[in-house]
Amino acid sequence: MADGTTLQLPHLASHPVHISLFADVANAPFLRQQLLEGNSAFEYAFLDASTIISVNHVLAAVFRAVNDLLHGRLKSRNVHSEIVFSLSPNNNIAESFRRFGISDTTRTLLAIKVLNSPATDPIPDPSSHLATHVQGQRVPFNDATLALTAEIPRVRKIYKLDSGGDAGGRKGKGGKGQPNGAMAANSTIKEMEAVILGIMAVKGS
Incomplete structure (x- = not known):
């Protein structure tokens, strides 16, 4: 089994972040219930990884949430719920959890923990x-792993990338968009990533 990853974000070294990605998750309803009950032993951001296309995609949300924590600008309950909210293209907190948070049917899971002092x-x-x-x-x-687990058409729908010939849906000479199978190519993922990061940044500006 792969190990989890602990990162120190630029300019936020006082708040390292642990991230683990799981496939074939069989107990999503249990994990979701711990969040709903406010169980402090499960203080994580649990994301449905099928909505995440790259490392930068999720780290942008983590950076935003931790930065807002440090500056007293949280719009949700805590820094972990703020990570989920930061992924959203709009300011509807409930919708952000429906789109990006763990559900009972989640099979690929990103678990994110902003670390505090071990003593507390x-x-x-x-x-x-x-x-x-x-x-x-x-x-x-x-x-590489996220590119395999991401549901690209679903992500494009969430961020409205189908309209106006946006990322992954640019019109060719024949007037038809690229087929869904071609959108998982690395170049398309990077193009989508750039547009999505811009959408996330504009929402909070």
């Missing part, structure tokens, strides 16, 4: 905690 954090070792409680296979958190 109820989850001092999130990697071990997740390995114990997530019934799934931990896989590498990288662009």
Whole structure:
């Protein structure tokens, strides 16, 4: 099984972030219920990874959420719910959880933990905690894996990339958009990523 990843974001070294990606998750309803009950032992951002196309896509949301935490600008309950909200193209918090958060049918899961002091954090070792409680296979958190698990047509619909010939749907000489199978190519993912990051940045400006 792959290990989780702990990152220090630029300019936010005081708040390292643990990220684990799981495939074939079998107990999403249990994990979602822990969030709904406010169980402090499950203080994570649980994302449906099928809505994430790249590492930069999710890290942009994490950076935004941690930065807003430090500057007292959170719009949701805590920094972990703010990560989910930061992914959204609009300011509807409930909709952001429906689109990006864990659901009972989630099969690929991104678990994100903004680390606090080990002395006060109820989850001092999130990697071990997740390995114990997530019934799934931990896989590498990288662009290659996310490109395989992302549902590209769904992401394009969420960010409205089908209109106006936006990323991945540019018109060719024949007037037809690219077929869905071609959109998973790395060049298209990068093009989509650039547009999505712009949409996320404009929402919060």
